[in-house]
Amino acid sequence: xxxxxxxxxxxxxxxxxxxxxxxxxxxxxxxxxxxxxxxxxxxxxxxxxxxxxxxxxxxxxxxxxxxxxxxxxxxxxxxxxxxxxxxxxxxxxxxxxxxxxxxxxxxxxxxxxxxxxxxxxxxxxxxxxxxxxxxxxxxxxxxxxxxxxxxxxxxxxxxxxxxxxxxxxxxxxxxxxxxxxxxxxxxxxxxxxxxxxxxxxxxxxxxxxxxxxxxxxxxxxxxxxxxxxxxxxxxxxxxxxxxxxxxxxxxxxxxxxxxxxxxxxxxxxxxxxxxxxxxxxxxxxxxxxxxxxxxxxxxxxxxxxxxxxxxxxxxxxxxxxxxxxxxxxxxxxxxxxxxxxxxxxxxxxxxxxxxxxxxxxxxxxxxxxxxxxxxxxxxx
Ligand SMILES: Cc1ncc(COP(=O)(O)O)c(C=O)c1O
Numbered sequence: 230x231x232x233x234x235x236x237x238x239x240x241x242x243x244x245x246x247x248x249x250x251x252x253x254x255x256x257x258x259x260x261x262x263x264x265x266x267x268x269x270x271x272x273x274x275x276x277x278x279x280x281x282x283x284x285x286x287x288x289x290x291x292x293x294x295x296x297x298x299x300x301x302x303x304x305x306x307x308x309x310x311x312x313x314x315x316x317x318x319x320x321x322x323x324x325x326x327x328x329x330x331x332x333x334x335x336x337x338x339x340x341x342x343x344x345x346x347x348x349x350x351x352x353x354x355x356x357x358x359x360x361x362x363x364x365x366x367x368x369x370x371x372x373x374x375x376x377x378x379x380x381x382x383x384x385x386x387x388x389x390x391x392x393x394x395x396x397x398x399x400x401x402x403x404x405x406x407x408x409x410x411x412x413x414x415x416x417x418x419x420x421x422x423x424x425x426x427x428x429x430x431x432x433x434x435x436x437x438x439x440x441x442x443x444x445x446x447x448x449x450x451x452x453x454x455x456x457x458x459x460x461x462x463x464x465x466x467x468x469x470x471x472x473x474x475x476x477x478x479x480x481x482x483x484x485x486x487x488x489x490x491x492x493x494x495x496x497x498x499x500x501x502x503x504x505x506x507x508x509x510x511x512x513x514x515x516x517x518x519x520x521x522x523x524x525x526x527x528x529x530x531x532x533x534x535x536x537x538x539x540x541x542x543x544x545x546x547x548x549x550x551x552x553x554x555x556x557x558x559x560x561x562x563x564x565x566x567x568x569x570x571x572x573x574x575x576x577x578x579x580x581x582x583x584x585x586x587x588x589x590x591x592x593x594x595x596x597x598x599x600x601x602x603x604x605x606x607x608x609x
Contacts, residue, residue: 321495326354350409404450410574411547446520
């Protein structure tokens with residue numbers, strides 16, 4: 230059997246990783262400014278994370294959601310405390326797209342409606358409902374195209390209000406648009422969505438799958454805007470590589486047995502990984518580091534020749550270059566041994582490093598980036 234060939238691959242075989250570094254099978258050392266697509270939050274192979282997972286595996290690895298698992302409540306309590314959403318309830322699942330499916334389904338159960346408002350350039354995942362609210366038609370097959378979704382331009386209050394009424398089930402928005410190229414919703418736009426949802430009885434869903442878990446410098450990117458969405462979805466950084474996701478649910482949305490469910494969601498190992506992440510975030514003050522290092526990087530990047538614009542918050546940064554970003558990323562990887570992220574936005578490179586990146590590592594990236602930019606500028 231061969232692998233179903235859906236991923237364009239770099240010719241690199243990583244065999245070891247530590248902190249912000251990855252080593253391949255040829256002993257090349259790479260600086261990771263991509264974090265495996267915003268997943269590596271506390272750094273590769275953090276010793277506390279490794280120990281917590283090993284200890285858990287020695288005890289019990291899996292049983293189904295038919296039994297009590299106190300570690301799930303331990304996780305919910307810790308997540309509530311660190312995120313400042315202590316009164317919310319947590320549903321655990323396995324991936325970002327599944328978290329969004331469940332979020333929209335819950336909104337529909339609660340309101341008895343089905344129309345969803347989403348935003349241009351959004352990405353929410355690749356299963357049916359999540360694809361329905363993702364603004365990329367080429368990812369959808371015919372069977373995915375029956376959802377009632379309206380796409381509005383991000384931060385366009387007039388367009389939003391023109392279609393918002395009491396037939397709307399939910400609004401789903403990313404804390405910071407990631408795949409779409411690092412576009413930040415303004416605080417006033419988020420506040421306006423919140424008040425429209427209250428007025429029309431709709432559910433406000435914040436997808437913090439990429440922008441959450443301390444990446445923006447706050448626990449959630451939307452917390453700068455001082456809004457409280459009804460549902461928040463999390464994944465990626467939550468498990469630092471262990472597949473786990475969650476739906477944080479306002480107490481007014483009531484649970485009933487059988488309403489949602491999953492075989493693997495909230496298993497012991499996923500909870501141990503997620504607890505280790507929160508413990509390290511707290512002990513090592515990673516939100517503060519994300520803010521400090523994010524500001525440092527932005528301040529330096531914006532001054533470089535060849536950089537047109539720098540967007541984002543904390544360690545979720547989009548660099549718009551004046552030359553071809555695909556060529557820059559390729560050169561960064563091949564010549565400077567630095568991983569960075571792509572984006573759908575023209576010439577935008579995404580930086581999503583581990584939240585514990587140091588100043589030395591940030592400086593090493595800036596030097597490498599400057600080298601590549603200078604070479605690129607000579608070609609135009
Ligand atoms: C904002 C956002 N939502 C949802 C998803 C989907 O997550 P997953 O790939 O875990 O299903 C992603 C993945 O990139 C994402 O960036």
